[in-house]
Amino acid sequence: MxxxxxxxxxxxxxxxxxxxxxxxxxxxxxxxPAELIDALIAHGARDLTIVNNNAGxxxxxxxxxxxxxxxxxxxxxxxxxxxxxxxxxxxxxxxIELELVPQGNxxxxxxxxxxxxxxxxxPTGYGTLLAEGKETREIDGRHYVLEYPIRxxxxxxxxxxxxxxxxxxxxxxxxxxxPIMATAATVTIAQVGEVVPLxxxxxxxxxxxxxxxxxxxxxxxxxxxxxx
Numbered sequence: 445m446x447x448x449x450x451x452x453x454x455x456x457x458x459x460x461x462x463x464x465x466x467x468x469x470x471x472x473x474x475x476x477p478a479e480l481i482d483a484l485i486a487h488g489a490r491d492l493t494i495v496n497n498n499a500g501x502x503x504x505x506x507x508x509x510x511x512x513x514x515x516x517x518x519x520x521x522x523x524x525x526x527x528x529x530x531x532x533x534x535x536x537x538x539x540i541e542l543e544l545v546p547q548g549n550x551x552x553x554x555x556x557x558x559x560x561x562x563x564x565x566x567p568t569g570y571g572t573l574l575a576e577g578k579e580t581r582e583i584d585g586r587h588y589v590l591e592y593p594i595r596x597x598x599x600x601x602x603x604x605x606x607x608x609x610x611x612x613x614x615x616x617x618x619x620x621x622x623p624i625m626a627t628a629a630t631v632t633i634a635q636v637g638e639v640v641p642l643x644x645x646x647x648x649x650x651x652x653x654x655x656x657x658x659x660x661x662x663x664x665x666x667x668x669x670x671x672x
Contacts, residue, residue, distance in 0.1 A: 448610045449639055449660045453483035456633050456661040460484060460598055465493040467554070467594075467625040468506060469601035472498055475618035477602040477635045478505040479663045484600070485509055491516045495554070495594055497547065497621060499523035499531035510534060519594065521547035546574065549591055551624060557593035558627025558656075564591055599629035603652070606636040610657030611650045619651060626656040633659045 450456050457480060460466065466484075470476030485508060492515050499520050500507030507530040509515060523531055523542060534540040545553065546568045556564045565588035569575045579590040601622040603612035612634055614622060626632040634652075639662045 446654075447608045448654065448657060449608050449662070451661075453479055453635070453661055453663070454486070456480060456635070456659050457483045457487045457600075459631070460487060460489045462489055463491045463493075464489060464597040465495065465595070467495040467596040467599040467601075467621075467629055469599070469620065469622040469625055470496065470498070470506070471617070471620040473501055473505065475602050475614070475620045475622055476505050477600045480600040480602075480633060480635050480661075481505050481509055485512050485514065488514075490514050493517045493519065495519045495550075495596060495625075497521055497550065498525070499528055499542075501525070502527045503530065507531070510540070513539070515540060517541040517543065519543040519545060519550070521545050521550045544574065550594070551621070553591055553594040554621070554624045554628045556591075557595040558624055561593060563593070565589065566591055594628065596625070596629040597631065599625040599632045601625055601632065601634050601652075603634050603636045605638045605640050605645065606634055606657070606660045607640055607642050607645055607654070608660070609642065610634070610652075610654030610660055611645055612636065612652040612654075612657060612660075613645055613649055614651055623652050626652045631658045632656055633661070635661050635663045637663060637665065 510530045570587045570589050575589045604615040606612045
């Protein structure tokens, strides 16, 4: 019998090793798996490379992971905002490495990993500092930059509901990077507000099929949260 559910957040993050590349879903705090991040902090893995759209908000979630100095590098598209003080301090102190990736390229490179592609050509970034040292090509009169897939050892994502096979549905815009990150990681760990019986999820509504998910953990109350 296939049952990908685990009984605790601690069990969900077990095995995340020092130096791992970890994708973390979310657009700001929307869709951010804060409870899994807290469990990762308690777990103690260090020297992590984090892939996320942002670089933390306030003092919680991803920002707390940065503040605990568990991250050596972050790959993101929007590192600076009004409440990114934790990242700002670490970056200016030279304590964290940043790889800045335009948001569309970030999504495309993650998708490329999930699709098994070797590389992609994108026009975004051509003629800028972001393209320095990279292969470029003109195709049909337009210039492109060669970019490589972003893969991860683990992905931490947040969904609205799931079943024991790992099938997931999301709540509105909170899905953001979750579905593509699930395809690009060796181990995808999903926190859900409710684990429902098999068959309770409409097959036509399932966004992430269980084949892309290895662990599911229920976080009580998440299914009722306004921002899932």
